[in-house]
Amino acid sequence: MAPVLPLIANVFGGESTRLVWSRAFGDSLVNSLLLASGVATFSLLIGLPLGLLAALYRFPGRSPLLLFQALPLLLPSFLLCIGWSNLAASVWPTWFPAPSGFAGCLFVLGLQAVPLPFFGTWAACRNLTASQIDAARLHGGEWVVLRQSVRFCLPVAVLAAVLAGILTLSDPGAPLIFGCRSVAVEIRSSFSALYDFTLAGRQCLVLAGLVILLILPMMIVGLPSLATAMLARQTRPVMPYSHRVLSWVTMLGLVTVISLGIVIPTLGLCLPAVKNPMLGRASEKLLVTSGTTLFFTGGAGVTAILLALCMALVTAKDSRLRLFVLAVAFMLLALPPALAALGVLRMATDAPAQLDWITRSRLSVALILGLRFFPIATVTMMRAVGSLSPSWTDAALVHGVSWTRFHFRVIVPLLMPSIAVGLLLVMVLSAADITTTHLLQPPGEQSLPVAIFTVMANSPEGLVASLCLVYLLSVILLLVAASLLPRFWRRRLP
Amino acid sequence: MNRTLIRCRGLVSRIGGQLVLNGLDLEILEGESVAFLGKSGSGKSTLLWIVAGLEVPKQGEVQIAGVPATKNGRMVLPPSRRGVAMLFQDLALWPNLTVTGNLRLGLSGLRLSREALQSRIQETVKLCGIDELIHRRPGTLSGGQQQRVALARALAMQPKLLLLDEPFGGLDLLTKETIIREIGRLKSLLGFSLVLVTHDPFEVRELCQSLAVLEDGRIVDRGPFDQVTANANSLLAKAFLEQLLESKSTKRGRM
Numbered sequence: 001m002a003p004v005l006p007l008i009a010n011v012f013g014g015e016s017t018r019l020v021w022s023r024a025f026g027d028s029l030v031n032s033l034l035l036a037s038g039v040a041t042f043s044l045l046i047g048l049p050l051g052l053l054a055a056l057y058r059f060p061g062r063s064p065l066l067l068f069q070a071l072p073l074l075l076p077s078f079l080l081c082i083g084w085s086n087l088a089a090s091v092w093p094t095w096f097p098a099p100s101g102f103a104g105c106l107f108v109l110g111l112q113a114v115p116l117p118f119f120g121t122w123a124a125c126r127n128l129t130a131s132q133i134d135a136a137r138l139h140g141g142e143w144v145v146l147r148q149s150v151r152f153c154l155p156v157a158v159l160a161a162v163l164a165g166i167l168t169l170s171d172p173g174a175p176l177i178f179g180c181r182s183v184a185v186e187i188r189s190s191f192s193a194l195y196d197f198t199l200a201g202r203q204c205l206v207l208a209g210l211v212i213l214l215i216l217p218m219m220i221v222g223l224p225s226l227a228t229a230m231l232a233r234q235t236r237p238v239m240p241y242s243h244r245v246l247s248w249v250t251m252l253g254l255v256t257v258i259s260l261g262i263v264i265p266t267l268g269l270c271l272p273a274v275k276n277p278m279l280g281r282a283s284e285k286l287l288v289t290s291g292t293t294l295f296f297t298g299g300a301g302v303t304a305i306l307l308a309l310c311m312a313l314v315t316a317k318d319s320r321l322r323l324f325v326l327a328v329a330f331m332l333l334a335l336p337p338a339l340a341a342l343g344v345l346r347m348a349t350d351a352p353a354q355l356d357w358i359t360r361s362r363l364s365v366a367l368i369l370g371l372r373f374f375p376i377a378t379v380t381m382m383r384a385v386g387s388l389s390p391s392w393t394d395a396a397l398v399h400g401v402s403w404t405r406f407h408f409r410v411i412v413p414l415l416m417p418s419i420a421v422g423l424l425l426v427m428v429l430s431a432a433d434i435t436t437t438h439l440l441q442p443p444g445e446q447s448l449p450v451a452i453f454t455v456m457a458n459s460p461e462g463l464v465a466s467l468c469l470v471y472l473l474s475v476i477l478l479l480v481a482a483s484l485l486p487r488f489w490r491r492r493l494p
Numbered sequence: 495m496n497r498t499l500i501r502c503r504g505l506v507s508r509i510g511g512q513l514v515l516n517g518l519d520l521e522i523l524e525g526e527s528v529a530f531l532g533k534s535g536s537g538k539s540t541l542l543w544i545v546a547g548l549e550v551p552k553q554g555e556v557q558i559a560g561v562p563a564t565k566n567g568r569m570v571l572p573p574s575r576r577g578v579a580m581l582f583q584d585l586a587l588w589p590n591l592t593v594t595g596n597l598r599l600g601l602s603g604l605r606l607s608r609e610a611l612q613s614r615i616q617e618t619v620k621l622c623g624i625d626e627l628i629h630r631r632p633g634t635l636s637g638g639q640q641q642r643v644a645l646a647r648a649l650a651m652q653p654k655l656l657l658l659d660e661p662f663g664g665l666d667l668l669t670k671e672t673i674i675r676e677i678g679r680l681k682s683l684l685g686f687s688l689v690l691v692t693h694d695p696f697e698v699r700e701l702c703q704s705l706a707v708l709e710d711g712r713i714v715d716r717g718p719f720d721q722v723t724a725n726a727n728s729l730l731a732k733a734f735l736e737q738l739l740e741s742k743s744t745k746r747g748r749m
């Protein structure tokens with residue numbers, strides 16, 4: 001939150017003559033709120049039943065389908081919108097409305113948000129014990145199982161869907177491409193088109209205030225149930241059950257959501273790349289941006305994981321502190337990314353030139369991205385630390401093993417799979433955060449997603465599509481690596 | 495006459511606002527084997543944790559061999575300097591280390607020289623009969639083998655007192671009997687004191703000479719095995735005595 005202070009100081013003492021509350025900004029705010037509520041409802045209606053079915057029933061292709069279900073969440077929304085726009089421009093039937101405007105945004109952002117309530121429900125359902133489900137099944141069959149599970153998972157699913165809605169408030173990608181007014185686009189235009197830093201700062205603070213207003217009651221009411229679902233418990237979890245009809249319903253549901261969320265937009269991305277492949281220029285761009293992308297995302301990953309690891313170890317024995325850290329983490333995640341980025345920009349302007357190495361460098365981008373996605377790493381690390389047996393630490397205490405030796409020999413090696421998964425997740429998510437990177441990147445240093453975002457308006461479609469495909473493939477590779485790592489480690493550790 | 499190894503005075507402990515130990519007094523002599531009996535939640539494990547130094551009571555004092563270990567809600571002697579080892583309910587073997595790795599890390603607090611450390615490990619694995627398992631990880635061992643490794647890790651410290659917190663729960667009867675006899679043998683050989691928390695009369699009969707019965711955070715019966723079972727004050731001690739007699743007759747019948 002430190003970078004926000006200079007931003008606040010600038011907002012009250014700034015020189016902008018424009019009013020923050022213009023008609024356009026008001027309309028954008030209303031539009032954004034409607035979009036956020038639509039996304040939350042849409043994702044809840046699809047994510048809750050699907051998450052429940054996926055946790056309770058066995059179905060063909062379980063592991064890959066669950067893996068690909070997470071993919072839309074890890075991609076910037078503009079990538080999916082480009083895919084849909086390409087389809088609309090070439091193979092779309094004239095009698096069917098093409099995705100654009102508010103409805104297009106709702107459709108794409110809604111599908112992109114489905115993984116949050118889906119995995120929230122899935123994680124909550126995994127906290128039900130196998131015997132609770134067996135008892136419900138013996139008492140009244142699948143109907144009772146589903147009814148009881150919905151009651152148990154509903155609070156978590158609602159909270160996850162609301163969080164998904166709030167996150168869309170700060171995403172300028174989809175509204176920009178589909179031509180929909182949104183507050184995130186307004187902030188971006190104030191900074192990049194009007195060059196009015198003070199106005200952008202004021203708009204950003206209004207949005208941040210709104211986000212806090214929305215998320216605060218959610219934290220107060222629902223945090224304990226969210227914490228129970230997110231953090232591991234040592235119970236005998238539900239074993240997926242084979243059911244002739246429901247297993248197929250689950251599989252078909254997941255295939256439909258994955259097709260609409262990923263496969264069809266990817267086909268849309270492929271079309272111009274096939275018609276007019278510009279692999280030479282695409283690989284040139286890739287070579288120029290790959291080092292910077294790796295530095296930004298890798299630095300963000302390391303920052304987030306180190307902080308999260310410390311936080312998880314410090315809070316391991318104190319459930320109240322854990323709850324507090326989780327609340328702060330969710331609050332930070334929900335805040336608009338432009339807030340910290342504009343704050344750092346303000347700091348960079350006021351700071352002496354000797355501090356440029358930290359305020360106007362690759363390092364500051366990596367640090368701010370790491371801090372932004374530190375909540376994701378925190379949840380991953382808290383889950384992992386929660387699954388360690390407390391008696392391992394007690395045994396080390398009785399034997400007088402030093403803290404550092406015990407952590408380096410036992411705890412960190414046992415946490416390695418989660419550390420690796422958390423690192424990869426933060427890397428992918430920070431690559432997708434174009435707002436922070438776009439605002440903070442030093443001159444001449446562009447990450448791949450920002451390069452795509454900046455060239456998409458005035459470059460050949462073939463080049464944009466080729467770059468998008470390369471990016472998509474890299475994310476898929478990282479996701480597959482993240483899913484295989486724990487298995488690899490488990491094999492090494494009988 | 496044996497000297498007092500552990501002396502607890504007026505221990506008071508609360509967990510989540512609930513009184514678990516309520517002014518408890520206890521003495522354990524050098525070389526003595528005591529079983530703590532009591533209903534669930536009577537404070538047996540908490541007492542064990544306090545003696546080990548893993549928990550600090552709100553009030554009261556713990557002395558180990560005459561040296562204050564915990565006083566007035568403050569830890570004076572850290573767990574590693576109390577000469578106490580513990581066999582945990584889930585054994586607490588570090589799963590990513592081999593058997594030797596577990597022993598080596600367990601001894602790291604003693605700061606032995608490389609040679610002394612090596613010879614201590616060799617001596618202990620031979621003593622506990624696990625010399626063929628030293629390169630294996632706990633996850634690849636059977637329940638009985640894991641018990642032996644946990645015991646070896648505890649005994650490698652050459653403790654004055656071994657605390658056992660219901661460690662035989664997951665074992666089949668035959669393995670349990672073997673392990674318990676093995677602990678008995680090692681106890682007579684090495685001469686450490688022993689405190690056992692259990693609900694099983696067989697474990698008590700095989701390992702302990704005296705009993706301490708806990709009720710509502712205090713010790714209500716304490717003394718040599720025969721004395722407590724003959725003049726039991728608490729219902730639990732009476733029930734336990736009946737169970738013990740029953741298990742003895744069943745065993746005789748089987749023979």
